[in-house]
Amino acid sequence: MDIGDVPPVRHREVCTAADLGEEPDVTVYDRVAAQASDSVTKVAWFGVTATVHAADAALHDYVASQHHLVETHVPADGVLFDAQIYACTNSPLLEEVYSAIHAGASYYREAFQGEWYRCGDLPGAVFAMVADRPNMSKHALLTRDFQSWAIVCQKADELGLAVTRAIRELVREDLLRRGAIMLHAAAARTADGRGLLLVGASGSGKTSAAVRIGQSGGLAVGTDRTALVPVGGEWLAVGMPMSIRLGQGSASALGVLHALGARSPIRAHNPFGTATRPEPTLGKEQKLSLSNAEVFELLGCGFAPATAIDTVLVFTNGAHETPKSTELASVETAAALREHTFMPDPDYRSRWLSADPTPETADGLPAELAAVAGRHHGLLVAWDPVLHCGDDTAEVLVPPRP
Incomplete structure (x- = not known):
C-alpha cells in the first residue's frame, strides 16, 4: 500500500x-x-x-x-x-x-x-x-x-x-463475518411485503426508488450499499447505516430541496475531509447528505435494516414514456449482480476495525451469486428516474400481488 x-x-x-x-x-x-x-x-x-x-x-x-x-x-x-x-x-x-x-x-x-x-x-x-x-x-x-x-x-x-x-x-x-456479499445497490420492502433488491449504476434511480417505496407505505432498507447475507437457508438484503446522498436530480424529484428550505440538516457532509456541506442549491457534482431521521421527518420514508428478497430489479436508463420491464434469466441476473459487486470494496480499503485488517475477497463469489439469482425473480427495468419515479413507484416497478 x-x-x-x-x-x-x-x-x-x-x-x-x-x-x-x-x-x-x-x-x-x-x-x-x-x-x-x-x-x-x-x-x-x-x-x-x-x-x-x-x-x-x-x-x-x-x-x-x-x-x-x-x-x-x-x-x-x-x-x-x-x-x-x-x-x-x-x-x-x-x-x-x-x-x-x-x-x-x-x-x-x-x-x-x-x-x-x-x-x-x-x-x-x-x-x-x-x-x-x-x-x-x-x-x-x-x-x-x-x-x-x-x-x-x-x-x-x-x-x-x-x-x-x-x-x-x-x-x-x-456482515462480512456472516458471509455477506456487498453490492452497490439499494433495497426496499413494499407496503404489501415484497422485498426488492435494486441494482444499477450511479444515477440509475436506486436511491430515489427506495425512498419512494418508503413514502408509499413500505420501508427503505439500503440506499447505496446493500449486503446479501445468507441466513437460515435464504438470502437477506441488509442495508448499511449510512447517510442518503442525493444529487441535484434526485433531490429535486423527491422534493427534498423544497422541504429543506433554510433548515440545516444534522448530518455534516464530511467534516473529516476538506469538503464542506453543500447548500440546498446543489452544483452538478455535489451531493446532499441526510440521516435516516431527516429522511423520515422531511419525506415520510421510514427505514428497516433488512428484508427478505422477492425480486431483483436491474435498473438501466431508458428514454421511454413509461418504464419498460424485461424478464431476466438467472444467468443474466447473476451477471448483473456481479457487475455491481463490491468484493473487495473500492472505497473501504480494509477491514479497518478488525484485528486482521486484510480486505475481503471474491473467493466463491460466482457460485454464491448464481445461488442468489436462481432463487429470485429478475427484471431489467429501463426507465428515467426523474420522469418515472413517483408516488406509484412500487406499482410501476413490480405490479401488486393479485
Whole structure:
C-alpha cells in the first residue's frame, strides 16, 4: 500500500505508561471511558448493538438521527457485536496518544480511500489508531478487544462522524463475518411485503426508488450499499447505516430541496475531509447528505435494516414514456449482480476495525451469486428516474400481488 511520504517509525516496540502520563494500571482507554460520562444512547442494526457513552448531548442526537429505524430486525443467530463506544473531546489527551504512537513501533491502515491511520500498541493491551493524513482532522480510536472502542476528537463537532463511522464499520465487519456479499445497490420492502433488491449504476434511480417505496407505505432498507447475507437457508438484503446522498436530480424529484428550505440538516457532509456541506442549491457534482431521521421527518420514508428478497430489479436508463420491464434469466441476473459487486470494496480499503485488517475477497463469489439469482425473480427495468419515479413507484416497478 502506498502511504505517500510518511514512513513507518520503529524506535521501540511499545511505549510505556509513563509516556502517556498515567498510572501503570490506568490506561488511556480507561481515561477516555471515565470522561465519556454516564449519558448513553443505544442503537441496534441487524447483528450489532452499540451503546454510546458521551457527555455531549449533540452527539447523542446525531447518533440517534443516523440510526433511526421504524422496524428492527435481529438475525436468527442473534447479536454478534455488543459494543460499548466511549467518546469525548480532549486535546491534551489526544496529543499524548499521538506522541506515544509516533514514538513507538507503528504501521498503517487505510480505512477509506486516501484516509490513513497510524497504528500501534499502548500500555494495558490497548490498540490505538490515530488519523495521520493532511486531509483528516485529528482523532484517535482505542480498543482492547476490537469490539468496544474509545474515541477521542479535537473538536466536539467531529465526534458524530467519528462515532457513526465506527458503528458502521462494526456493522460491515459483522456482515462480512456472516458471509455477506456487498453490492452497490439499494433495497426496499413494499407496503404489501415484497422485498426488492435494486441494482444499477450511479444515477440509475436506486436511491430515489427506495425512498419512494418508503413514502408509499413500505420501508427503505439500503440506499447505496446493500449486503446479501445468507441466513437460515435464504438470502437477506441488509442495508448499511449510512447517510442518503442525493444529487441535484434526485433531490429535486423527491422534493427534498423544497422541504429543506433554510433548515440545516444534522448530518455534516464530511467534516473529516476538506469538503464542506453543500447548500440546498446543489452544483452538478455535489451531493446532499441526510440521516435516516431527516429522511423520515422531511419525506415520510421510514427505514428497516433488512428484508427478505422477492425480486431483483436491474435498473438501466431508458428514454421511454413509461418504464419498460424485461424478464431476466438467472444467468443474466447473476451477471448483473456481479457487475455491481463490491468484493473487495473500492472505497473501504480494509477491514479497518478488525484485528486482521486484510480486505475481503471474491473467493466463491460466482457460485454464491448464481445461488442468489436462481432463487429470485429478475427484471431489467429501463426507465428515467426523474420522469418515472413517483408516488406509484412500487406499482410501476413490480405490479401488486393479485
